[in-house]
Amino acid sequence: MDAEEVVIGMRVRYPRTGTSGRILKMEKRRGEIFAEIDTTHLFYRIDQLVPAEEAAKKAKIEREDKMEQLKREREFVSEKGFQEALLHADQSCEGGG
Secondary structure, three states: OOOOOOOOOOEEEEOOOOEEEEEEEEEEEOOEEEEEEOOOOOEEEHHHOEEHHHHHHHHHHHHHHHHHHHHHHHHHHHOHHHHHHHHHOOOOOOOOO
């Protein structure tokens, strides 16, 4: 995010660790602008933060993708060929080693 986009009280998320919270204050150190997050009271570079709403949208998309994958896997397991293969397996776990 840019410095112009950040305001005190804004909900943000630090994607590298998943830390989220509200911005308490901002400080300039070593030529970079940092924001203190209320949940950890640590400072994060503002260019590394994302708005919390944006993170929630991404999580929803990831959930939808996982649900679609689960649906495909369930269809595969329920197919006749897979069920027949299970019937012919003797469950002996012979690895030949």
